Amino acid sequence: PQTFLDDVAIETSVRKGLLTVSGMLRGNLAGARVRAVVRDSGTAVLTPPGIAVQDTGYWRLSTSFEKCHLWSPESPHLYDLELALTDATDKEVDHITLRFGFRELWAEGPDFVFNGVKRHLLATSGWPARGNQSENEVRRSLKAMKEAHCVAFRLHTQPWQRKWLKVADEVGIMIIEEGALWCDGTGTYAYKDDRLWQNIRDHLAGMARRDRNHASLVMWSIENEILHCGAT
Numbered sequence: 001p002q003t004f005l006d007d008v009a010i011e012t013s014v015r016k017g018l019l020t021v022s023g024m025l026r027g028n029l030a031g032a033r034v035r036a037v038v039r040d041s042g043t044a045v046l047t048p049p050g051i052a053v054q055d056t057g058y059w060r061l062s063t064s065f066e067k068c069h070l071w072s073p074e075s076p077h078l079y080d081l082e083l084a085l086t087d088a089t090d091k092e093v094d095h096i097t098l099r100f101g102f103r104e105l106w107a108e109g110p111d112f113v114f115n116g117v118k119r120h121l122l123a124t125s126g127w128p129a130r131g132n133q134s135e136n137e138v139r140r141s142l143k144a145m146k147e148a149h150c151v152a153f154r155l156h157t158q159p160w161q162r163k164w165l166k167v168a169d170e171v172g173i174m175i176i177e178e179g180a181l182w183c184d185g186t187g188t189y190a191y192k193d194d195r196l197w198q199n200i201r202d203h204l205a206g207m208a209r210r211d212r213n214h215a216s217l218v219m220w221s222i223e224n225e226i227l228h229c230g231a232t
Helices: 135-147 162-171 194-211
Strands: 004-013 018-026 033-040 043-046 058-064 079-086 092-100 105-108 111-114 117-119 123-126 152-155 174-178 217-221
Touching: 004 079, 004 092, 018 033, 018 079, 033 058, 135 162, 162 174, 162 194, 194 217
Parallel strands: 123 152, 152 174, 174 217
Antiparallel strands: 004 018, 018 058, 033 043, 033 079, 079 092, 105 111, 111 117
């Protein structure tokens, strides 16, 4: 459609018991409002008040969500967030559904804290998967990692296909996602060209926008071994 919801970001705070959702309206729509419903296995468990879209197109709603199931590797509980865009007559113009997990992570000195508990990211990694693997194949791979007592997986040298994060949300393994900037021999990248740095910024921003709402995503890796290959 010419008018639609875009750039939606979901933030969950365990410490505050707060769910915050924000985004942009693309196109023009007088009297536009955004409504939200959170569902758990199809049942509505949270219906916050609707919010008016600002003149800039930006909107943001925040609501208490204290009695919720937390997402963790041990209990990968997922919710569905339904968003509806309406016009001044309350007619629905756009509708999207996003999955999310309620969790929060932060750092305390050198410690990684997840849902208030210090965690060690016992992780594995690998080269990007070859071919077009099915979700069942991805699921078998991630479950094998968990059976080896890993709780995290680093997506090596580039953002992988979206199915890896989707299944990681469901299986319960924390994901470290990496940008596609990596060691390829001395002098490969045009470090003195401003266009390189703009391309890098655009790439990393796109990676963040694409995957930031996944419950499994816990850390960004900007690059892999650039300095190791002689970049200065």
